[in-house]
Amino acid sequence: AATLLMLALPGSAYLYQGEELGLPDVTDLPDEVRQDPSFLRAAGQDGFRDGCRVPIPWTTEGSSYGFGTGGSWLPQPEGWGELSVQAQTGDPGSTLELYRSAL
Known part of the structure; x- marks a missing residue:
């Protein structure tokens, strides 16, 4: 319901990678595979943006x-x-x- 409301509002709609598939944020990435510069600069204390950057599954x-x-x-x-x-x-x-029909 919230998605349909957001898409019906006037103005531009912004969709984030994976949102149209219902993908969750990946929260259990091992530290050794992380690519986020904030995570690396903070020695793992901050910067957890990699979870939303995991590639979309196509097949x-x-x-x-x-x-x-x-x-x-x-x-x-x-x-x-x-x-x-x-x-x-x-x-x-x-x-x-749902996203395809709404858009």
């Missing part, structure tokens, strides 16, 4: 869920295949199709 399987032929720069969580574009396309109850 239901594969080493990077269709993001590319190799691995992604940040690891994608296990089970993200079921949240992928491929899995949600054509499913009338999916978050992706």
Whole structure:
């Protein structure tokens, strides 16, 4: 309901990466794979922006869920295949199709 209200309001709508798929923020990234400069400058005490920068899963399987032929720069969580574009396309109850119809 909140999404539909936001998209119906006058002005520009901003969607963040993965929002259209209902992807959660990844909160359990190991420190050794983090890329966020704030995290690195603060010696791990601050800067947790990498969780929202994990690549979108395009397909239901594969080493990077269709993001590319190799691995992604940040690891994608296990089970993200079921949240992928491929899995949600054509499913009338999916978050992706809700956004598509609303836009």
